[in-house]
Amino acid sequence: MTLSAPRIAVCADPPHEVALQQRADELAASLGINKTRLGEPDCDLLLAVTPERLELRVLVGEPDLIGGNAVYADLNAIDTTSPAGRKLDMPLLKAVGIKKGHAYRPAVIDCTAGLGEDAWLLASHGCTVTAIERQPIIAALLHDAIRRASEQQPDTAQRITPHTANAADWLPQATSLKPQALILDPMFPTGRKAKERKPMRVLRMLAGDDDDAPALLAAALATGVHRVCVKRPLHSHVIENDTRPKPDVVYKGKAVRFDVYLNP
Numbered sequence: 001m002t003l004s005a006p007r008i009a010v011c012a013d014p015p016h017e018v019a020l021q022q023r024a025d026e027l028a029a030s031l032g033i034n035k036t037r038l039g040e041p042d043c044d045l046l047l048a049v050t051p052e053r054l055e056l057r058v059l060v061g062e063p064d065l066i067g068g069n070a071v072y073a074d075l076n077a078i079d080t081t082s083p084a085g086r087k088l089d090m091p092l093l094k095a096v097g098i099k100k101g102h103a104y105r106p107a108v109i110d111c112t113a114g115l116g117e118d119a120w121l122l123a124s125h126g127c128t129v130t131a132i133e134r135q136p137i138i139a140a141l142l143h144d145a146i147r148r149a150s151e152q153q154p155d156t157a158q159r160i161t162p163h164t165a166n167a168a169d170w171l172p173q174a175t176s177l178k179p180q181a182l183i184l185d186p187m188f189p190t191g192r193k194a195k196e197r198k199p200m201r202v203l204r205m206l207a208g209d210d211d212d213a214p215a216l217l218a219a220a221l222a223t224g225v226h227r228v229c230v231k232r233p234l235h236s237h238v239i240e241n242d243t244r245p246k247p248d249v250v251y252k253g254k255a256v257r258f259d260v261y262l263n264p
């Protein structure tokens with residue numbers, strides 16, 4: 001987690017809607033954050049409950065993050081069908097063991113769900129996905145995104161079960177779900193050439209840099225699950241661990257790769 005954690009508060013927008021105020025009260029209580037009034041916020045990040053969705057607005061931070069578009073996930077907007085969209089999926093699908101022309105669809109635990117893009121891609125291809133996110137505000141945004149997506153694409157949304165937990169602690173009890181693949185996508189190392197897009201930078205304000213990724217990988221490998229898939233920047237080093245110095249297979253995309261560790 002970051003050293004200077006952002007101050008976060010929740011509000012209803014528009015403020016006169018009673019149902020939104022109630023939802024904001026519930027969120028403030030469940031997330032343990034303050035509730036504030038629109039227009040008088042005393043926080044860095046404002047979690048706004050609107051009629052359409054839950055969204056995060058940056059009020060204080062790096063200048064180019066302030067104002068502009070709010071951060072939320074729109075899972076319905078993810079391209080899963082066009083040729084370009086399918087190309088983007090490819091390394092992810094290969095990593096979890098999906099092969100062209102084969103019906104096999106694994107049960108996957110996404111150990112670093114974030115705003116749910118990878119979980120959604122996998123679910124849209126027929127995988128059942130348990131999506132674990134430990135940062136409570138990000139988890140709330142993910143839950144809300146799945147709820148909204150279920151209105152348009154109920155079959156895909158039903159295949160995703162979100163859960164708020166630290167996956168490293170939770171994985172030992174997850175074997176009862178009989179997953180065939182685990183996905184790990186901790187925050188990429190900072191200082192890369194390509195500047196991250198706003199949603200990822202805001203996620204980083206909340207989640208930090210995931211410096212404990214080696215412990216998560218160790219917990220994932222210890223489960224004995226058949227495929228442990230780690231998403232990395234294309235040219236980055238592997239995540240260190242004591243037992244498996246090298247992945248067994250690597251699937252490369254344009255900007256990322258998946259390091260896959262196979263267990264018998």
Ligand SMILES: C[S@@+](CC[C@H](N)C(=O)[O-])C[C@H]1O[C@@H](n2cnc3c(N)ncnc32)[C@H](O)[C@@H]1O
Nearest residue numbers: 112113114115116117118133134166167185207
């Ligand atoms: C790069 S984002 C993941 C993006 C996601 N793969 C997607 O497609 O939207 C990393 C996320 O993993 C979460 N995370 C990191 N380590 C975790 C852990 N041990 N347990 C649960 N969540 C974790 C962070 O809080 C952050 O939200």
